[in-house]
Amino acid sequence: MALTAMGIYKTLPKTNCKECGLPTCMAFAMQVAAKQKALTECPHVSEEAKDTLADASTPPMKLVKIGPDDKRFEIGQETVMFRHEEKFHHPTGIAVRIPASLSDDQAAEKVAEINTKCGFERIGQEIRVELCAVEIDGCSDPAKRAKLLAGKSRVPLILIGSDPKAIKAAVEAIDGQKPLLYKAEASNIEAFAELAASSKVPLAVGSQCNEELSGITKVAKDKGVEQMVLAFDGKNVGETLRLLTTSRRAALTKNFRALGFPAMVEISGEEPETEAIFAACFAAKYAGIVLIDGCEPWQLLPIMTTIQNIYTDPQVPNIVEAKLYEIGSPGQDSPVLFTTNFSLTYFTVEGEVERSKVPAYVCVVETEGLGVLNAYAGDKISSEKVVKTLQEQKVAEKVKHRKLIIPGLLPIFRAEIEDISEWKEVIIGPENASEIPAFLNKTWK
Numbered sequence: 456m457a458l459t460a461m462g463i464y465k466t467l468p469k470t471n472c473k474e475c476g477l478p479t480c481m482a483f484a485m486q487v488a489a490k491q492k493a494l495t496e497c498p499h500v501s502e503e504a505k506d507t508l509a510d511a512s513t514p515p516m517k518l519v520k521i522g523p524d525d526k527r528f529e530i531g532q533e534t535v536m537f538r539h540e541e542k543f544h545h546p547t548g549i550a551v552r553i554p555a556s557l558s559d560d561q562a563a564e565k566v567a568e569i570n571t572k573c574g575f576e577r578i579g580q581e582i583r584v585e586l587c588a589v590e591i592d593g594c595s596d597p598a599k600r601a602k603l604l605a606g607k608s609r610v611p612l613i614l615i616g617s618d619p620k621a622i623k624a625a626v627e628a629i630d631g632q633k634p635l636l637y638k639a640e641a642s643n644i645e646a647f648a649e650l651a652a653s654s655k656v657p658l659a660v661g662s663q664c665n666e667e668l669s670g671i672t673k674v675a676k677d678k679g680v681e682q683m684v685l686a687f688d689g690k691n692v693g694e695t696l697r698l699l700t701t702s703r704r705a706a707l708t709k710n711f712r713a714l715g716f717p718a719m720v721e722i723s724g725e726e727p728e729t730e731a732i733f734a735a736c737f738a739a740k741y742a743g744i745v746l747i748d749g750c751e752p753w754q755l756l757p758i759m760t761t762i763q764n765i766y767t768d769p770q771v772p773n774i775v776e777a778k779l780y781e782i783g784s785p786g787q788d789s790p791v792l793f794t795t796n797f798s799l800t801y802f803t804v805e806g807e808v809e810r811s812k813v814p815a816y817v818c819v820v821e822t823e824g825l826g827v828l829n830a831y832a833g834d835k836i837s838s839e840k841v842v843k844t845l846q847e848q849k850v851a852e853k854v855k856h857r858k859l860i861i862p863g864l865l866p867i868f869r870a871e872i873e874d875i876s877e878w879k880e881v882i883i884g885p886e887n888a889s890e891i892p893a894f895l896n897k898t899w900k
């Protein structure tokens with residue numbers, strides 16, 4: 456039976472004590488009804504209410520936490536099949552494999568690469584590889600390898616292996632690191648489940664059949680494992696997408712608890728180009744982790760861009776604050792440009808101005824999150840609005856000159872701004888942000 460926020464609210468203490476992290480009991484009840492919070496997150500809820508509502512109020516997909524507090528990666532607790540129904544909560548993480556065949560020095564070098572080179576800043580957000588997947592099968596000393604790499608990695612570990620004894624040695628060597636154990640199958644679930652339960656670490660469980668998988672998760676749960684990840688093989692893309700979709704649908708729309716866990720896909724043995732394409736496919740539907748071999752920037756960027764786009768919150772406009780931004784350390788002779796408050800537009804302009812190495816002011820005009828042309832077409836920007844924004848942001852006080860660089864897509868603003876404002880030398884800038892560095896270096900002497 457679906458719970459209403461009011462039905463849940465009636466069972467709460469109604470003290471608004473905020474200990475659940477929300478300002479009121481009603482706000483908490485609404486989140487429980489939306490299955491974004493578990494009833495147990497209120498420390499004051501009565502045992503009677505817990506018994507009555509526990510099952511119905513538990514999120515249909517478990518939240519899985521990998522790694523210690525200072526470098527934790529979380530997946531799961533998704534509530535919808537399609538982003539427009541609400542939003543997706545925990546972005547897919549990329550895990551890069553550290554093969555057992557590497558020497559300790561080579562493995563440490565690859566971890567250092569993941570720490571320092573496998574990330575980008577895009578649209579004002581930092582995106583990076585989230586997990587190191589350390590192969591244990593084939594290591595002569597699993598404990599030594601795990602300890603060495605856990606000490607060097609800035610991100611949490613996945614321990615890859617099929618031998619519970621070797622994995623146990625590795626887990627014990629990195630006590631407190633809470634790695635994800637990858638992976639238990641029907642043949643070894645008993646031993647893996649006992650290890651995961653006693654070590655209090657999450658466990659990946661694998662099968663290419665959802666029916667078998669639900670049986671494996673039940674065995675693990677009976678042994679006391681709470682946090683699991685459904686693991687699929689990425690060799691057959693179509694079949695794996697089907698498994699990802701059907702397991703998620705069973706969890707979210709049928710409330711089928713045995714599959715109520717986030718999923719991951721291992722991609723191995725593919726050409727680097729194919730690997731990147733497969734990983735982006737699985738991130739799109741609905742892998743919480745994609746495990747790959749490559750960590751070249753050209754491979755990672757398309758996967759990360761796909762993830763970033765899919766996990767954008769549709770309820771939050773993609774905007775930056777409309778204010779005067781200083782790029783570099785501009786002074787009284789620095790150029791002044793304006794642009795709109797659409798994040799992608801602003802951060803593209805910001806990046807290109809940075810690349811020009813010419814310190815500058817960028818005046819951001821409020822356009823309800825529309826880019827330059829859309830804002831103009833939708834009547835969200837005009838010469839008058841630009842002039843008013845320049846005045847409100849007191850731009851004239853920052854510079855000695857009265858030169859204003861306008862986007863090349865709005866040449867019509869030139870005469871109008873010169874007519875109605877103190878900015879008497881309006882310069883038409885490039886149409887494409889990528890031309891800004893050459894433009895500034897050529898025109899701004």
Ligand code: SF4
Nearest residue numbers: 471472473475480497
């Ligand atoms: S912790 Fe419980 S009692 Fe306190 S505000 Fe949250 S729901 Fe209400």
